[in-house]
Amino acid sequence: MELLKERIRLEGRVKAGNILKVDSFLNHQMDIALFHEIGKEFRRLFAGETITKILTLEASGIGLAVVAAQHFGNCPVIFAKKTQSKNLDGDLYLARVTSYTRGTVTDIQVSKKYLGPADNLLIIDDFLATGAALLGLVEIARQSGARLVGCGIVIEKGFQQGGALLRDKGIRVESLAVIQAFDGDRVIFA
Amino acid sequence: MELLKERIRLEGRVKAGNILKVDSFLNHQMDIALFHEIGKEFRRLFAGETITKILTLEASGIGLAVVAAQHFGNCPVIFAKKTQSKNLDGDLYLARVTSYTRGTVTDIQVSKKYLGPADNLLIIDDFLATGAALLGLVEIARQSGARLVGCGIVIEKGFQQGGALLRDKGIRVESLAVIQAFDGDRVIFA
Secondary structure, three states: OHHHHHHHHHHOEEEOOOEEEOOOOOOOEEOHHHHHHHHHHHHHHOOOOOOOEEEEEOOHHHHHHHHHHOOOOOOOEEEEEOOOOOOOOOOEEEEEEEEOOOOEEEEEEEEHHHOOOOOEEEEEEEEEOOOHHHHHHHHHHHHHOOEEEEEEEEEEEOOOOHHHHHHHOOOOEEEEEEEEEEEOOEEEEO | OHHHHHHHHHHOEEEOOOEEEOOOOOOOEEOHHHHHHHHHHHHHHOOOOOOOEEEEEOOHHHHHHHHHHOOOOOOOEEEEEOOOOOOOOOOEEEEEEEEOOOOEEEEEEEEHHHOOOOOEEEEEEEEEOOOHHHHHHHHHHHHHOOEEEEEEEEEEEOOOOHHHHHHHOOOOEEEEEEEEEEEOOEEEEO
């Protein structure tokens, strides 16, 4: 998606540890017009699929998923929670997510009430790198019995193993910008 | 907002400790069509105001703020972060939020790059109860020098002090559903 790559080239900043900062438009300040173009592109990529639910992970996936849902007939969006919440009770789908970069282990959770075998599910998230978070969401989809149509990712770090891990499982992953490498401050797309 | 109250009457569940669970449409599964009606109502209430930025708090404010922004000319949305993040660096606005219900203290943070004296700011959040989170966002607005137009709240617990605390400071708070009391399972609106 050229508009997105252009934006990454212009505003993305590469930090130590292969961190790409895109907080001016994606995951702190959010550019809503750009989010609509992203949603439109997901719709184009998953054309012909009827999506009944979109699943994402708090916090930075939520804005993207909510805007994308408007391109999928306003289907409901569920965000998996990272913390024990008073807002959740009863039966939960649970998956353990190990963040290698942060060195943390988190149980992400979705109420069983909102996802089941009748659903055609699209997962949306902002980044795919090691795949840890996405594998957690995929595990929740598996537990629910929903049909996982695929995953829509905004930025994939193609030099990390997440994309291959997921695609090797037969999961459809569509990434709008795939980064091949960082060359100093410069982002090289695949 | 009658549509919202009706939804709370139908799907809200009252739990011990004055907790209102609205996870079927507001803060776990999100009803995007309802969010648009909410956004429209905020636009109506703040008609005539030019909003340059919307500020919210992760996670459950994000979906609401992003949809509402579409009714305010697609202005950018910033979500304050609750945790130290690799995505943030440099100068930050910081505010301490004490959650009485959870017994936690959190420093919420916004990058100074994205909010300043030139901004007309609208704060949006899902709940107003003790006012702790909202006072944190207001403090960030104060530090930034932005003009705080007001706060748009989806559900206010009118029997808790948050609303009065904020309004006594001269801050405009517009809540779409104000709960006067819980009577067993029943929600009584003001």
